[in-house]
Amino acid sequence: MCFLTKCPYVPPHEFNLDFPHLMLRYRAEEAKQGKVPLAGRELTKTDRNGEAAKYAAPLANWATHNSAMRGLMETVAGVHREAVLPRYASQTLMARAQKESVPVNAEAPAYGQRKAVLYATCSMNYNDPGLGWLTRRVLAKLGVETEVVYPGCCGMPQLEQGQIADVVANARKVALAMQDWIARGYDIVALVPSCALMLKLEWPLLVPESDPARPAVDALAKATFDLTEFVVDIAKKHGLAPGLMPLAGPVALHLACHARAQNMGAKAADMLRLLPQAQDITVIERCSGHGGSWGIMKDNFETALKVGKPATRKAAEVLEAAAEKNRQGFVASECPLAAAHIVQGISRLSGSDGLPPARPYHPIEIFALSYDLVRDA
Secondary structure: OHHHHHOOOOOOOOOOOOHHHHHHHHHHHHHHOOOOOHHHHHHOOHHHHHHHHHOOHHHHHHHHOOHHHHHHHHHHHOEOOOOOOOOOOOOOHHHHHHHOOOOOOOOOOOOOOOEEEEEOHHHHHHHOHHHHHHHHHHHHHOOOEEEEEOOOOOOHHHHHOOOHHHHHHHHHHHHHHHHHHHHOOOEEEEOOHHHHHHHHHHHHHHOOOOOOOHHHHHHHHHHEEEHHHHHHHHHHHOOOOOOOOOOOOOEEEEOOHHHHOOOOOOHHHHHHOOOOOOOOEEEEOOOOOOOOOHHHEOOOHHHHHHHOHHHHHHHHHHHHHHHHOOOOOEEEEOOHHHHHHHHHHHHHOOOOOOOOOOOEEOHHHHHHHHOOOOOOO
C-alpha cells in the first residue's frame, strides 16, 4: 500500500522506488542465507498443514484453542497464546464439491452468460469450506455455473518469508492447471483477496519471461477476478436475481489491503451497496494490523493490535450505534484474518463491555443473508 498510496518516489519519479519489493528482495536474501526461522517455514506450509489437520480436525482445533497447548505453542513456535487462529474442517471445500452440486438459478439474468472456476484458496479449502460453499450458492442464485478447483496454494505465505522459488513453483502448478478452464471460457474467481493479488500481479513479476509456464501465468492473470469484483461485474453486465432484502443493521466494512492493492476500486463496498436500503455501510480503509502471519507471533501480537486500533475503534462505533437502536451490527472484511483480528481488537477496547458479542463476516456472507441464504456448514 505504501507503493500505491504513500511513497512519493514511485514511477515516474527518477528514483523509481518500489519499497515493498525492495523489502521482498531483502527477505529473499535472508531466505537464501537460511535466516528464516523454522517456525516461519513450517507455519507457511498451508497445504501440508491443512491436509494433515483434516484427518484430526477436532483434535487440531482443540489444541489450537486450549490454553495449556497454546502456552506450549507460544514457547515452541513463537505463536502468541491469545492470537486467534483459524479452525480446520474435516471435509475440504474440494471434497464437498466432488460429492455435491449446486442447482443454478435459470431465472437469473446471468444464466447461460457466465461460468466460473472458484479457486478455493487454502483458507476456504481447509479452514472455512462452509463460506466457500455459501459463495457457490450465491453465485448459483445469480445464475452462474461454478466449478471448484484447487491445484495448490498461491504462495503468499511463502512470499512473506522470501521463499521465491517455492512461490514460482506454485505459480507454475496452478497456472498450468487452470489453462484448460480459461480456454473453455471460464472466469477464475479467487475467494481471498491475497490470492487474487498473487494471481493477478505478483506471479507475472516472479515467473521469468523464458519460463515455459509464463503464457499460462499471463493468461491466468487476465482471467482472474476477486470475488467481490466478480459479483459487481455480474450486476453491471447482466443484473442481479430478484429477492434481495434489506439488512438487519449497519455494516462496518474493512477494505482488505490486498484488495485495495489490486487497483480495482472498493468492490466490496460496491457489492454491498447493491443491497436494498444499503445506506448504513461504514467503509474502513485502515490497516487491520494483522499483516498475514506476522500478527500472530509472540513478538508482534500486541503491536498488531495497536496498529489495527483505528480500524477497530471505527468498527466498534458502528456496533455501538446499532446496539443503541436494538439492531444487529456487522463487522466484515474480505480478508478472514483481518476480520477476526478486528473483532478480537473490539473485545479489548475499553468501553466495549456493553457491546453484544461480535463475530467476523465476509461481505459475501452478508450478501447471502440478504438473499436469505444461510450457511449449511
